[in-house]
Amino acid sequence: MPMDHPPSRTPARVKDRPTWLISRTFARSSGLLAAGFESYGRGLRSYHYRLLAALDEWGPASQADLGRGTGIDRSDVTAALSELESLRLVERSVDPEHRRRNIVTITPAGVEQLLELDNVIDGIQEQVLKPLTHAQRRQFIALMVKLLAAEDESSKG
Template structure:
C-alpha cells in the first residue's frame, strides 16, 4: 500500500488534520474558526452563505462556527442594508488578534509536518500539491 500515492496522501492528510486539530484545541479553537477568520481578512465581509462558499464549509457548520466566533467577540453579524434577510459578517479587532494567534499555531504545525524537508523541497511539495488540487478541482482554477 505504501507505494500508492493516494494512500500516502490520505495517511499524511489524516496525520496533518490531527496535528492541526490538537494545536487549535490548545487555543480553544477549531479549524473552521481559522478558515472563516482568514476568509474575512483576505476577502472582506460577507454573508453567511458566501462565507460557506468561499471556505468550502457546509452551511450548518458555518452557522455553528459563526455562533462560536460571535460569542468570543471575534466577529460581528449585522443586517445587510440591501437585503434585511441576510447578515453581513465582519471581523472585529479582537478577531484580527485571534487570527494572528491561530496563524502562529498553524505555522507551528506546518513546521512540524514538513520538518524532514529542506526549504526547496517544501516549496516543491507545496507546488506539487497545489497542482494536484487544481487538477482535481478544475472549476476552482477558472474562478
C-alpha cells in the same frame, strides 16, 4: 496462534499506494493541527480559522458568501459563526438592504485571535515538513499544487 510473528503495521498491498500515503500524511498533518488548535485555539477549529481568515481578507460578508467563498456548507457556517459570535470574535447584523441576509464582521479581538492562530499554524507547517530539505519542501508543494490545479480545471470544464 496463527500469527506467530508481529505483522508489519500495514498490509503490503496497502502501504505503498499513493492514496494510503496521502491519507497517512493527512492524518499526521491534521493531528498536529488539532493539537495546535487545542493548545492555543480556545476551542476553535479549522472552520473557525477559515472564516476569520476570510473575513479579515475580504471584509464584511454575508453568511452565504462566506460559505461559497470558503467552501464550507451553510449550516456549518451558521454553527461556526454562532460560536465565534459568542466569543466576540465576530459580529452579525441584518443587512438593511436585504433583510434575509446577515452581514458578518470580524472584531478587533477576532483579528488578534486570527494573528495568534496564524503563528501557531505557521509553526505547524514547519513541523509537518521537518523531515524534508527546503528544496524537497518546494517540490512537494509544487506537486500538490499541480494535482489540485488540474482538479480546478476539470471542475471548471
